[in-house]
Amino acid sequence: MNLSHLVVHLQPCSITKMPDTESHRSNDLSISGPTLNSGWGRTPKSLGKTLQIKGGDTREKEVELLEFITSNDTSIKIAPRGLGRSYGDSSILSSGLLTDPNQWKDTFDFNSSKGTLRVSSGFSLDEIMRKLVPQGYFVPVTPGTRYVTIGGAVAADIHGKNHHVDGSFTDHTNELRVVSPTGVHVLKRSDPEFKATAGGMGLTGLVSEAVIDLIPISTSKMKVTTRVTQNIDDTILELEENDTKYRYSVAWIDCMAKGRSLGRSVITWGEHLDVSEFTGEGGPCSFDPRFLTSVPDIAPSWLLNRLSVRAFNELWYQKGKLSNEISIESIETFFHPLDMVGSWNRLYGQKGFLQYQFVVPFGAEDTLKETVRLLSNVKVPSFLAVLKRFGKGSGNYLSFPSPGWTLALDIPTHRFGLADLLDRLDSMVVASGGRVYLAKDSRVSKHLIPMMYPEIESFREVAHRLDPDNIFTTDMSRRLALRVDEL
Amino acid sequence: MIDANSMPQSVAVFGGGSEIAGEIVKLLAEKRCEHVVLCGPNFQSMEPIRSQIQSTSSAKVDLVHFDLSQIDDIEKVVNNIFSEHGPIDCSIIAGGILGDQSNDESSPIQVAKVATVNYVGPATALTAIRNRYLDQGYGQIIVLSSVAGERVRRSNYIYGASKAALDGFALSLGESLLDKGIYTLVVRPGFVSTKMTEGLKKAPLSQSPVQVAKDVLKAIEEQKELIWTPPAMRYVMAIYRHLPRKIARRVPF
Numbered sequence: 245m246n247l248s249h250l251v252v253h254l255q256p257c258s259i260t261k262m263p264d265t266e267s268h269r270s271n272d273l274s275i276s277g278p279t280l281n282s283g284w285g286r287t288p289k290s291l292g293k294t295l296q297i298k299g300g301d302t303r304e305k306e307v308e309l310l311e312f313i314t315s316n317d318t319s320i321k322i323a324p325r326g327l328g329r330s331y332g333d334s335s336i337l338s339s340g341l342l343t344d345p346n347q348w349k350d351t352f353d354f355n356s357s358k359g360t361l362r363v364s365s366g367f368s369l370d371e372i373m374r375k376l377v378p379q380g381y382f383v384p385v386t387p388g389t390r391y392v393t394i395g396g397a398v399a400a401d402i403h404g405k406n407h408h409v410d411g412s413f414t415d416h417t418n419e420l421r422v423v424s425p426t427g428v429h430v431l432k433r434s435d436p437e438f439k440a441t442a443g444g445m446g447l448t449g450l451v452s453e454a455v456i457d458l459i460p461i462s463t464s465k466m467k468v469t470t471r472v473t474q475n476i477d478d479t480i481l482e483l484e485e486n487d488t489k490y491r492y493s494v495a496w497i498d499c500m501a502k503g504r505s506l507g508r509s510v511i512t513w514g515e516h517l518d519v520s521e522f523t524g525e526g527g528p529c530s531f532d533p534r535f536l537t538s539v540p541d542i543a544p545s546w547l548l549n550r551l552s553v554r555a556f557n558e559l560w561y562q563k564g565k566l567s568n569e570i571s572i573e574s575i576e577t578f579f580h581p582l583d584m585v586g587s588w589n590r591l592y593g594q595k596g597f598l599q600y601q602f603v604v605p606f607g608a609e610d611t612l613k614e615t616v617r618l619l620s621n622v623k624v625p626s627f628l629a630v631l632k633r634f635g636k637g638s639g640n641y642l643s644f645p646s647p648g649w650t651l652a653l654d655i656p657t658h659r660f661g662l663a664d665l666l667d668r669l670d671s672m673v674v675a676s677g678g679r680v681y682l683a684k685d686s687r688v689s690k691h692l693i694p695m696m697y698p699e700i701e702s703f704r705e706v707a708h709r710l711d712p713d714n715i716f717t718t719d720m721s722r723r724l725a726l727r728v729d730e731l
Numbered sequence: 732m733i734d735a736n737s738m739p740q741s742v743a744v745f746g747g748g749s750e751i752a753g754e755i756v757k758l759l760a761e762k763r764c765e766h767v768v769l770c771g772p773n774f775q776s777m778e779p780i781r782s783q784i785q786s787t788s789s790a791k792v793d794l795v796h797f798d799l800s801q802i803d804d805i806e807k808v809v810n811n812i813f814s815e816h817g818p819i820d821c822s823i824i825a826g827g828i829l830g831d832q833s834n835d836e837s838s839p840i841q842v843a844k845v846a847t848v849n850y851v852g853p854a855t856a857l858t859a860i861r862n863r864y865l866d867q868g869y870g871q872i873i874v875l876s877s878v879a880g881e882r883v884r885r886s887n888y889i890y891g892a893s894k895a896a897l898d899g900f901a902l903s904l905g906e907s908l909l910d911k912g913i914y915t916l917v918v919r920p921g922f923v924s925t926k927m928t929e930g931l932k933k934a935p936l937s938q939s940p941v942q943v944a945k946d947v948l949k950a951i952e953e954q955k956e957l958i959w960t961p962p963a964m965r966y967v968m969a970i971y972r973h974l975p976r977k978i979a980r981r982v983p984f
């Protein structure tokens with residue numbers, strides 16, 4: 245007689261339990277919480293605790309973390325967390341432990357002869373820029389916000405406005421140190437473990453340190469070329485013809501414009517300004533971005549309605565029309581305009597929002613146009629959508645960028661019909677050979693993942709080798725069955 | 732897990748024979764739900780619901796013995812459901828009995844039975860579920876209440892009072908869980924044509940379980956905390972609730 249099913253009955257500890265705060269206290273290790281956590285979109289949310297590792301430097305902490313992992317039973321789960329700028333559930337873990345980026349800020353070795361930086365994973369791009377821009381160096385890739393950590397930049401293999409020229413973040417990462425349950429691994433770009441960790445959404449272990457290439461700049465200013473387009477065809481043509489002439493390129497589509505104006509955009513192209521053209525006050529490399537204001541937590545969800553957003557988009561478009569074709573801007577206004585408003589994610593109210601971002605290959609322009617049309621038709625207020633052309637992919641198993649068109653836009657959630665609309669867009673994207681960006685996702689169907697990410701099997705295999713007991717996971721990984729044990 | 736549109740991947744129905752819950756689960760299984768646990772006292776009434784769910788989706792459906800009248804066992808059974816079939820993303824409280832007002836009025840034990848199955852059992856189960864959710868770190872709750880609980884009427888006060896109690900309990904439980912990220916929806920259907928109401932005279936605004944389920948799905952996606960179905964019922968009840976007792980007594984439903 246098989247009694248194994250009874251054993252489960254009799255063992256109350258097989259119920260999922262919050263990790264115990266008291267039992268894991270050592271001098272340098274403590275667990276706090278639980279707190280209610282979410283990504284930047286504030287939905288979904290889950291309760292999880294935070295693992296704190298104090299004292300020593302990054303090398304010592306690596307050993308402590310490894311000891312903690314190997315001395316506990318495998319029911320304790322860990323999710324690496326950075327600054328929580330991923331939109332969905334990729335850096336939260338219900339009933340598990342989140343790491344704290346503030347504890348991974350010890351190493352900061354800038355090598356000026358090589359132009360490289362060895363840096364602990366908890367440093368943000370903001371901190372790095374504040375230290376190094378005045379010395380004439382810039383990060384190789386920056387997203388639309390400076391408030392992302394090195395760990396998050398590696399795990400999502402982030403892209404910036406220069407992807408068509410420079411590729412993604414880990415194309416400029418020469419070495420990674422990763423704490424996995426099997427040990428502290430030092431990885432080079434050609435290693436399969438590197439390919440699984442870069443873009444691997446925190447599922448192979450905690451990235452503790454990275455060595456990245458920096459790019460030399462002679463000023464902290466950008467020389468910006470602005471062009472306004474009339475409609476989507478015009479936008480596509482402009483980008484196809486002129487992208488390669490500039491290092492940085494992006495189009496902001498007004499998704500509330502319809503009919504003949506459907507897809508009208510403001511395109512901005514940029515280059516780092518050479519010091520020979522610099523005329524401003526202060527040092528050419530001065531860099532000290534400030535907050536203009538911060539949004540309080542009580543902002544009601546109706547604040548953003550179709551009218552207020554339409555007005556904003558109109559303003560943006562008219563401003564684009566008026567601006568000089570060539571202008572000089574600061575790094576922060578060119579790359580990170582949203583960072584000037586603190587906690588702007590609260591604008592969407594308590595119910596939160598999501599960002600839908602996909603890439604479709606070149607040749608699938610019809611799909612691109614159809615998605616813009618469908619998104620412009622829905623009764624949801626949406627600010628500007630960002631359109632850009634990607635260059636070559638990095639070859640990492642789960643990295644998002646691949647040659648083609650990428651479109652990203654924010655949409656308030658918890659509106660009837662949104663789930664179905666996005667499912668419909670997913671089908672179109674997959675049918676044309678595209679994919680959605682995991683760092684932004686909070687709702688895609690798990691059944692589409694193997695079609696969007698054909699190398700997921702290699703990823704699962706390597707992740708399993710590094711972490712055979714599936715200790716590293718996230719709510720996203722459970723939702724999408726990214727790890728082999730979650731299938 | 733639950734996604735940004737509030738769509739769960741696994742659902743447990745407490746009162747697994749409920750036709751309304753069956754329709755809700757069918758719709759959820761067309762979205763992200765792939766595992767359903769039907770929990771009820773009577774496998775015979777759950778089997779047809781299982782085959783219906785499986786005829787329109789590939790969801791896995793498990794049946795578990797669960798009895799709202801056995802209050803001493805409820806916590807243990809809920810815990811077992813979570814440990815054996817968990818994680819459970821969404822719990823639907825759907826069990827209940829109508830009773831027979833005219834017969835039960837004089838029967839203390841029948842009154843106790845209706846109150847137990849409709850209120851004491853569900854409140855016990857909800858409390859056990861709440862505890863499991865706090866450990867699990869997330870979850871959502873859907874409680875099928877009734878407009879009958881909004882203003883208890885002479886013609887079915889035994890049932891109505893039990894639903895009034897459940898309704899109040901669920902709304903406040905939901906409030907207490909808000910800052911824990913656990914979302915609760917209370918559904919107040921009007922007259923629904925089901926096995927339970929077979930033979931009863933149809934009340935105004937009566938509807939089918941499918942219609943109720945559609946309203947529930949919309950409410951989940953919109954993350955509403957309380958809905959009436961059909962939506963117009965809300966206004967009917969708002970008026971009815973404010974009628975003076977003398978007049979309310981004479982309203983014929």
Ligand SMILES: Cc1cc2nc3c(=O)[nH]c(=O)nc-3n(C[C@H](O)[C@H](O)[C@H](O)COP(=O)(O)OP(=O)(O)OC[C@H]3O[C@@H](n4cnc5c(N)ncnc54)[C@H](O)[C@@H]3O)c2cc1C
Nearest residue numbers: 326327328329330387388393395396399402403445446451
């Ligand atoms: C306004 C805004 C604009 C954005 N623009 C862009 C853009 O232009 N291009 C782009 O690519 N992205 C963009 N993003 C997304 C953002 O760059 C990524 O989500 C990034 O991963 C966030 O970093 P984070 O430090 O906040 O990490 P989190 O959001 O905390 O975590 C993201 C992922 O990284 C993992 N992770 C974090 N730290 C570690 C670590 N030490 N070791 C291992 N894994 C780790 C987490 O587990 C999780 O899977 C934008 C986001 C916002 C809010």
